[in-house]
Amino acid sequence: MNGDRLRIGYIPLTDAAALIIAVDKGFAAREGLNVELVREVSWSNVRDKLNIGLFDAAHLLAPLAIASSLGIGHVKVSLRAPFMLGLNGNAITVSRGLYDVLTLAAEGDLGDPTVSAKALARVVAERRRRGAEPLAFGMTFPFSMHNYQLRFWMAAGGIHPDEDVRLVVLPPPYMVESLGNRQVDGFCVGAPWNSVAVDLGIGRILHFGSDIFARAPEKVLAVHAAWPTDRAEILQRLLRALDTAVHFIADLANIDEVAALVAAPHRLDVPPEMIRGTLEGQLRLARGGAPRNASNYILIGRDGAARPDPIHAAWLYAQMVRWDQAPLSPELLASAEACFRPDLYDTALRELPRALCAPADGIGAFVGPKFDADNIAGYLGAFRCPPQNS
Amino acid sequence: MSSTGRTQREPAATQMLCARTDTALKIVIVDENPVRAAILADGLREAGYTNVGRIEETTKLLARIYALDPDVILIDLENPSRDVLAQMFQVSRAVKRPVAMFVDQSDTAAIEAAVDAGVSAYIVDGLKKERIKSILDLCISRFNAFARLQDELETTRNALSERKVIDRAKGILMKAKNIGEEEAYALLRKTAMNENKKIAEVAQSVVTAADLLK
Numbered sequence: 364m365n366g367d368r369l370r371i372g373y374i375p376l377t378d379a380a381a382l383i384i385a386v387d388k389g390f391a392a393r394e395g396l397n398v399e400l401v402r403e404v405s406w407s408n409v410r411d412k413l414n415i416g417l418f419d420a421a422h423l424l425a426p427l428a429i430a431s432s433l434g435i436g437h438v439k440v441s442l443r444a445p446f447m448l449g450l451n452g453n454a455i456t457v458s459r460g461l462y463d464v465l466t467l468a469a470e471g472d473l474g475d476p477t478v479s480a481k482a483l484a485r486v487v488a489e490r491r492r493r494g495a496e497p498l499a500f501g502m503t504f505p506f507s508m509h510n511y512q513l514r515f516w517m518a519a520g521g522i523h524p525d526e527d528v529r530l531v532v533l534p535p536p537y538m539v540e541s542l543g544n545r546q547v548d549g550f551c552v553g554a555p556w557n558s559v560a561v562d563l564g565i566g567r568i569l570h571f572g573s574d575i576f577a578r579a580p581e582k583v584l585a586v587h588a589a590w591p592t593d594r595a596e597i598l599q600r601l602l603r604a605l606d607t608a609v610h611f612i613a614d615l616a617n618i619d620e621v622a623a624l625v626a627a628p629h630r631l632d633v634p635p636e637m638i639r640g641t642l643e644g645q646l647r648l649a650r651g652g653a654p655r656n657a658s659n660y661i662l663i664g665r666d667g668a669a670r671p672d673p674i675h676a677a678w679l680y681a682q683m684v685r686w687d688q689a690p691l692s693p694e695l696l697a698s699a700e701a702c703f704r705p706d707l708y709d710t711a712l713r714e715l716p717r718a719l720c721a722p723a724d725g726i727g728a729f730v731g732p733k734f735d736a737d738n739i740a741g742y743l744g745a746f747r748c749p750p751q752n753s
Numbered sequence: 754m755s756s757t758g759r760t761q762r763e764p765a766a767t768q769m770l771c772a773r774t775d776t777a778l779k780i781v782i783v784d785e786n787p788v789r790a791a792i793l794a795d796g797l798r799e800a801g802y803t804n805v806g807r808i809e810e811t812t813k814l815l816a817r818i819y820a821l822d823p824d825v826i827l828i829d830l831e832n833p834s835r836d837v838l839a840q841m842f843q844v845s846r847a848v849k850r851p852v853a854m855f856v857d858q859s860d861t862a863a864i865e866a867a868v869d870a871g872v873s874a875y876i877v878d879g880l881k882k883e884r885i886k887s888i889l890d891l892c893i894s895r896f897n898a899f900a901r902l903q904d905e906l907e908t909t910r911n912a913l914s915e916r917k918v919i920d921r922a923k924g925i926l927m928k929a930k931n932i933g934e935e936e937a938y939a940l941l942r943k944t945a946m947n948e949n950k951k952i953a954e955v956a957q958s959v960v961t962a963a964d965l966l967k
Contacts, residue, residue: 404833532840533837537812
């Protein structure tokens with residue numbers, strides 16, 4: 364195959380769909396790009412191979428792109444995100460045992476995250492009184508939306524995620540098994556793993572990620588900071604190929620073809636119905652139950668989701684500060700914001716982002732203060748965490 | 754400072770002390786491949802590192818690591834549990850001793866070599882990076898040696914299965930044309946040369962054809 368060669372790393376998850384469709388439908392080739400997609404087993408591998416140049420670009424956790432640019436937790440490598448591969452797409456699943464206990468402890472509808480968080484706090488307190496082991500929850504990476512979703516939700520109920528429960532990193536393929544053998548009592552993960560736990564009767568989906576944040580920056584296309592200047596033209600072609608791909612994915616007439624391509628054995632290697640259900644936002648919460656429908660369960664390109672928003676970068680940085688992963692400084696905030704590059708997106712696509720019904724503060728959390736990038740200290744101060752004797 | 758003899762002796766003494774403490778470093782290998790782990794452990798022991806442990810099961814990986822409390826953790830890149838170790842970078846109550854990945858920003862070649870070989874190293878924060886450079890080098894060479902071994906094994910396996918196919922083809926030809934073994938082999942070889950193919954390929958066609966005609 365001819366064209367400029369690019370190696371792009373990805374983790375087999377539904378929000379790698381734009382990359383998979385861009386390559387497997389020939390949209391990248393049409394832009395004169397010869398893209399090799401490389402399936403990886405860990406985010407650490409994706410990050411490292413991107414860092415040392417083995418990958419030209421990568422499907423990456425949005426917070427990890429920022430952490431890498433800030434040099435938190437690892438070697439500092441400045442990355443840029445000129446395209447959002449996905450917003451939302453996670454869910455919080457709990458074991459059936461914990462679900463039953465939460466139902467008893469809930470004062471109101473457990474589907475309301477405020478109610479469930481308070482119920483969880485009661486369960487946590489009761490377990491502490493009788494000296495039981497703290498509850499454990501799995502998430503995929505310290506710098507991940509999954510981690511921040513769990514923490515935000517728990518803290519809303521008055522739980523301190525570092526003291527009252529145990530949060531453990533688990534590779535997504537091990538989540539379901541870990542819930543089954545009671546290593547964890549719940550987890551937050553992307554598709555298809557929540558549905559796998561539900562279908563096996565091991566777990567119950569408690570919340571969609573979109574219940575916690577209406578518009579959460581989940582995965583980015585990450586490239587080295589030097590790329591936009593060194594190879595600006597190639598990057599523009601890649602962005603155009605991805606844009607064509609997300610338009611193709613957003614067209615429901617293509618959903619069977621998209622599901623089949625993404626689910627293929629050499630890509631995600633899962634049943635196509637699972638991809639289809641995720642893209643449609645139709646997930647069964649419990650085995651045998653009717654599916655719940657949420658149009659914003661996962662956003663790939665739809666509603667202007669592909670255009671990076673520096674407010675999202677600032678908000679992710681604020682989460683890192685809130686949970687002691689990073690100190691608060693104007694310099695770090697500026698570096699975080701510089702990571703998300705809507706200007707590159709606009710230059711490549713020459714198309715103004717479509718009108719969308721985005722939340723006023725860009726995030727739309729179910730509770731708590733509105734996010735204000737100009738006053739992160741004030742925003743964080745408004746959370747009472749650790750709570751004052753709830 | 755006044756005596757040259759003394760200044761010369763000092764570095765040597767420091768070096769010796771370092772060498773002694775380094776071999777006492779507690780190293781743990783996280784690798785689900787038992788052969789590769791054994792090759793690496795042997796290499797480390799040969800180099801004088803006596804305190805080498807291995808974790809085969811990655812369930813409750815952090816708890817297993819804390820139980821062993823190592824100074825150095827080596828993990829293969831095919832292992833999805835690599836991300837679990839990312840949690841050890843965090844300074845939180847869940848983490849007993851913060852861990853850093855072995856990276857030296859000035860030495861990208863070393864990182865590339867490690868990624869290429871398929872291994873990565875983590876060290877307890879504060880441990881001098883020079884002290885584990887030799888461990889990482891050893892890892893890289895052992896991992897590469899293992900990859901070569903795999904290749905050789907694959908080649909041998911292929912050769913063996915080729916041998917079997919050729920034997921079957923010979924048998925078929927001997928029976929069908931009522932010829933001897935040497936003649937059957939010569940026929941295969943001649944055909945292969947004429948068609949610019951490998952003998953095994955021609956033999957495979959004979960076997961396939963014979964199966965079809967059964």
